[in-house]
Amino acid sequence: MTRKLYSLCGSDRARPFSPHVWKTAMSLAHKGLDFDTVPIGFTEIRAIEDGATNLVPLLRDGEKLVKDSFEIALYLERTYPDRPALFAGEGAMAISRFVEGWSQATLHPAVTRIIIRDIHDRLDPVDQAYFRESREKRFGTSLEAVAESGGSSLATFSEKLEPLRHLLKIQDFLGGATPLFADYIVFGAFQWARIVSPQRLLQPGDPVTAWFERCLDLHGGLGRSVTAA
Template structure:
């Protein structure tokens, strides 16, 4: 059975950049499940699978369609219980929910401002127009003004990683000795930045950099299959 993962890309369809898609890519690899990537642009999302979703990732697994990276992870855990666990029990699910909230409320907004023009410039013209319109409506100001504010985010980003930095003093992964879905959540955010923007958010020698490098090496180097910007 061929699985299809719809993944958000820019002009270069070999460089999927969505943080949520990367969570799912590593989740599928963690489970040892093969899949094909179907690259799409922003404006193609409403047309997928007869309007099945407004967001990506969207996974087709046989007759099953699942969207939202966390829902996909829960589906994979239930559908393939004999394969390596993504959560290691209910506590792992609860931990992943907390990590997701921290990542999306703390890391994502900062990365979004830091990389906003890099994302815009990587898109096809039709997607650039959509991206500018939708993000300027969201922020209430021009993209260029958002990018200017992103300079402060770049200066303060390292401090946002302090909770992760503290945890990694005691264990190699958020999941403990081995990665779990919680690791893929944070990895997805930092991989997004790595792929779309030349700005480097992690300092050499930082314990978080070491963790990120270990995550890039997971599953036969899946994270390294797309080079840094």
């Protein structure tokens, strides 16, 4: 059985960058499940699998189609219980929901402002037009104005990591001695920036940097299979 993971990319189809797809790629690797990556652009999403989704990731596992990175993780946990756990119990699942909320509310908006122009510049022209229109509608201002605000977002970015930094001073992963899905949630945000933008969000000597390097090495170096921008 061949699993397919539909993965967002720019004009270079060998460089998938979606933070949410990276959560799923790491989850599949964590479970030891083989999969093929199907690269797609923003404007191609609605055409895949007969219009099954308007967002990625989308996973085809045999006859089953699953969307949303958290739902995919839950599906993998239920379907492959004999494989390494992504949640290690109800408590870890609940904590992962909190981590997802923190990542979406704190990390993603800041990262978006920092790298938004880099994302745009790496897209095909048809996707650039879509990206500009959709992001300007979301932010209520021009793409250039959002990008200009990225400087202040970068200047204060390290402060936003303090809860994560505090934890990683005392343990190697959010999951403890070994990673869980909570790690992949946060990893996705940093991997997104690493692949798309030459701007560096993490500094040497930071416990968060050390954790990110450990995550890049997981599963045979899956995270390093795409080089940094």
